[in-house]
Amino acid sequence: MDSKLDSALAMIGGTPLLELGRLHPGPARIVAKAEFVQPGGSVKDRAALRVIRDARAAGLLAPGQPVVEMTSGNMGAGLAVVCNVLGHPLIVTIPRGNSRGRARMLQALGAEVVLVDQVDGSEGHVTGADIAAATQQALELARDRDAYYVDQFNNPSCIRAHEEGTAPEIWESVGERLDAFVAAVGTGGTFVGVSRFLKRMKPEVVCAAVEPRGAEVLAGKSISKSCHLLQGTGYGILPPQWDASLADSFIAVSDHEAMTCREMLAQREGLHLGYSAAANVWAAVKLVESGRLGDAPTVATILCDTGLKY
Ligand SMILES: Cc1ncc(COP(=O)(O)O)c(C=O)c1O
The missing domain is CATH 3.40.50.1100 (Rossmann fold)
Incomplete structure (x- = not known):
């Protein structure tokens, strides 16, 4: 076979x-x-692949253009796999209180990981306000780097x-x-x-x-x-x-x-x-x-x- x-x-x-x-x-x-x-x-690999393929097909993501997302885990890993194969740099923002193992995995996959200070959460406990802060940072990065913003909750x-x-x-x-x-x-x-x-x-x-x-x-x-x-x-x-x-x-x-x-x-x-x-x-x-x-x-x-x- x-x-x-x-x-x-x-x-x-x-x-x-x-x-x-x-x-x-x-x-x-x-x-x-x-x-x-x-x-x-x-x-989340399925969502990551579909998001990137659809964005490329719609002309929202050009070859080689960076991709940005706020994620702590599985969507980030899926995006890292897809972006590596298709040649897009990936930048992810993560609330600092998420497990370090997840950030390490994303770094091993070649993603640029931006740890965002928490608003009111603590180590191991990420609040809605922390997620909002990391999302805001992702939006700013997407604008500054002329990147495609995935926005998995709304995509x-x-x-x-x-x-x-x-x-x-x-x-x-x-x-x-x-x-x-x-x-x-x-x-x-x-x-x-x-x-x-x-x-x-x-x-x-x-x-x-x-x-x-x-x-x-x-x-x-x-x-x-x-x-x-x-x-x-x-x-x-x-x-x-x-x-x-x-x-x-x-x-x-x-x-x-x-x-x-x-x-x-x-x-x-x-x-x-x-x-x-x-x-x-x-x-x-x-x-x-x-x-x-x-x-x-x-x-x-x-x-x-x-x-x-x-
Ligand atoms: C471990 C795990 N289970 C379930 C889900 C839920 O998937 P969905 O976002 O499609 O609702 C996720 C999403 O990130 C996940 O990471």
């Missing part, structure tokens, strides 16, 4: 759909997109990546047998993009949004616990591109439940994954156990990133 690929970009998308039959034996099936196998190690390409990529891949593998889709929400690109496509194909598919327990804003609750382990999700805001009409159900997952499921995925399935992936799988099991989907449903979810990032 010839498995030669042109570049790391060919490793983005087309991820395997794994049966999690050891973690949850039938008759229900839980199937999960192995997004962590992509070169940046997460689901429609992040949704398109999933509506035209992840979702059709799930549908191709599972098709009419699919009963539900479950995913945690950061920018909402994954949930909104995948749900929109699946509901077009089969309106009865139940789409459930996963939130950290105590930070269930999408479900309309007030925040009682803003600090949680589900990094990359549960920012305590309604993401600007959120589409409430797609969410049939909201499932809250506690830190303890995510940790327990993370251990189960490692020990039963041989998968060392991040916390949002574990929360997604836990929520999929809860949805099955609720009985709402009948006796032997098929539920699809997302394994967002590798556990090596934590």
Whole structure:
């Protein structure tokens, strides 16, 4: 078999759909997109590639022009992979309180990392004001360096990546047998993009949004616990591109439940994954156990990133 690929970009998308039959034996099936196998190690590689390709195609990003984004983690890694292959310098602003490991990873990938002083957060705890400050710095850098500003929370390409990529891949593998889709929400690109496509194909598919327990804003609750382990999700805001009409159900997952499921995925399935992936799988099991989907449903979810990032 010839498995030669042109570049790391060919490793983005087309991820395997794994049966999690050891973690949850039938008759229900839980199937999960192995997004962590992509070169940046997460689901955000898809958004990064689509954003850059769309910006180039629209003439918003010229060959060799720098790219700027405010990110602490997975989007930055995805952008670094894509920018390196396509020849764009990448500059990322990061609130200083984020884990140093993430900044180191971005530097190793050749990105210029600008650490932004925090407004009111502390080491390991990044607040909304800290994010606003790092965003402001990114905007200024984009202007000063004549760079393209990604703006992942507002960029429609992040949704398109999933509506035209992840979702059709799930549908191709599972098709009419699919009963539900479950995913945690950061920018909402994954949930909104995948749900929109699946509901077009089969309106009865139940789409459930996963939130950290105590930070269930999408479900309309007030925040009682803003600090949680589900990094990359549960920012305590309604993401600007959120589409409430797609969410049939909201499932809250506690830190303890995510940790327990993370251990189960490692020990039963041989998968060392991040916390949002574990929360997604836990929520999929809860949805099955609720009985709402009948006796032997098929539920699809997302394994967002590798556990090596934590
Ligand atoms: C680990 C992890 N899980 C889930 C998500 C959520 O993805 P989205 O931004 O598409 O909602 C992210 C986003 O950065 C992430 O880093």
